[in-house]
Amino acid sequence: MDFTRLTLSDVSRNFGRRRALARVSFDCDAGEIVGLLGPNGAGKSTLLGILATLVAPSSGEVRYGEHTAREAGAELRRRIGLLAHDLHLYPELTAGENLEFFGRLYGVRDARARVAGWLERAGLGDRRDDPVSGFSRGMRQRLALERALLHDPRLVLLDEPFTGLDDGATFALVERLRGLKAKGCLVLLATHDLETVEGLVDRVAVLREGRLVEMAGGGGSLRERFRAVTR
Amino acid sequence: MTDFFRIAWLVMRKDLTIEVRSREILYTTLFFAMSCVLVFAFSFVKEGRALDDAAAGILWIAIAFSGTLALGRTFERERHAETLRALMMAPADRPAIYLGKLMGVLVLMAVVELIVVPLVGVMFQAPLLAHPFQLLALLATGTLGFAAVGTLFAAMLGRARSRDVLLPVLLYPITVPVIIAGVRGTAALFQAEVDEPMVRTWVAMLVFFDAVFVTLALWTFEPVMTE
Amino acid sequence: MSNRNFYLVLAVAVVLFALAPVLVAWAPYEATMGLVQKIFYFHVPAAMMMFVSAFVCGIGSALFLFKRSARADRLALAAAELVAVFGVVVLISGPLWARKAWGVWWVWDPRLTSTLVLWMIFLAYLLLRRYGGAGSEKLSAGVALFGMANVPFVYISVDFWRSQHPTTNVVMTLVPGMRGPFWWCVAAFVLLYVLVLTLRTRLEDQRAALEDLYLKLED
Known part of the structure; x- marks a missing residue:
């Protein structure tokens, strides 16, 4: 199986009374790099966990093309690459x-x-x-x-990929991500490193307290626009 | 299906590679099993002689206790860099991961038993070699039953709080049939006149237990492990 | 259960329990045990409810795991707590009788031992739920499923191990004078069980509804 589109509709996840994600909806297509921004504890890692099929949403649905994680199972996981914060080594x-x-x-x-x-x-x-x-x-x-x-995953999920990298490695990673984009991957990238991803990401999704907040397009640097919505 | 066993095999080999390199779990578990034998000997040896059936009881207590230790440590390793989650991402049915971890635990417990069983035999004058195959059958089926339940519980407790205490708390009541069958079967084998039908009955019960609980564990692994 | 049915059942249960002591008192004295045999009217129904509750918990947990029914999980929790409660009743009333009948408080016979083991499995379930942290309801559902599957194995293995308890035949071979009061008590316990299970599940339902409202408030 393969897919070129990722669709989230009303995805929520609660841990007891704490709502880690609240009705997140968005979609992205092959060849796109989406930056996932937000302060600590905003739900970025939970979202990546759900997209990686490790965490089940409390409500809502994620569709990988036509498929869902529950029915596609192993074949879907073959198409997903996850770089988690804990590195998995x-x-x-x-x-x-x-x-x-x-x-x-x-x-x-x-x-x-x-x-x-x-x-x-x-x-x-x-x-x-x-x-x-x-x-x-x-x-x-x-x-x-x-x-x-x-x-060679189709869906690439990266949690803080720039942590600990020196300038050379950061540059190499940025080039690598451009290459993935050119190859038709869907890349989701959670990061705080706004200067680095400026100009790399096609779109940004900003999470705050589990909710997706709109970010104005247009003028100013990524950091200025990010500040405006998270303040 | 071939993918299923390939991945299970791969996971087991990976666990054993790590273990061969550090031998940490093996040495600590083995030492712990020997300590169990020693500690329980104090309560079951009177005037230099062991009470009837003491050898069988002590043997299985040592297996169960040291097995719990090995299970806990095996999964602690996978928690270190959250590698269990990485395994859950593997493109195979998730029970393959369970099977791989189970086989790794079984090899480890088998090596421990390879030393502890003769030790108990020597220290308590148990006739190990009188019926080697029946003893082997009891050990194999009993260890499988214990490890099958233990592997599932240790895996799922990976993301629970206070997992160190909860593993024995959950594991011992559920594995009571294994302990009874192991102890009674081994005792029937160690007594002066071997009660062969008795041994067969217990092995049969253990085979049933293994079949039910391995199936159940393979079946519940996926829903239990999805957070 | 609707509110009307609930009160109906409650009323019947109250009548049954109110009359039970009278019936038990009227029932003939058992030849060898005398008065102490009367514990039986209390002990056996409680044990029955305990085992029923273990299966309710196991089935609820299976539905939760495989059908993702949150309601079934709440039912399982209520049932697990009732296993613990009825277990206390059984494990206290049993030894009281055993002291008189066998001269000891406790013997390692199949029924006592398997009751104890079952009780401990469900205490472990509750411990996991209480101290396991977030997400432990799924883990405990796995434990309940294993606990339920374990019941026959525990029973058979302890049975092989040794036997001393009066067998199940006792119930079938009761003298007519005892049969009536006995089944009367069983009926009373069944209703009590259903009532408490309903109440406890309802409490859990309300709690879940409250959680939902909290989450909605945040939205």
């Missing part, structure tokens, strides 16, 4: 082993042979046999990004 395994394991998990052909290429792209070509526990946050972040993208 085994610290006890080496960089190479982590990538090989997840490559095989996703059924990537010749996963073992392709590990070198993935590591090269993460800028970790010479660290293949080093355990991840000894890596700095930035190195882990780069490795986790490769891990999330190694099965």
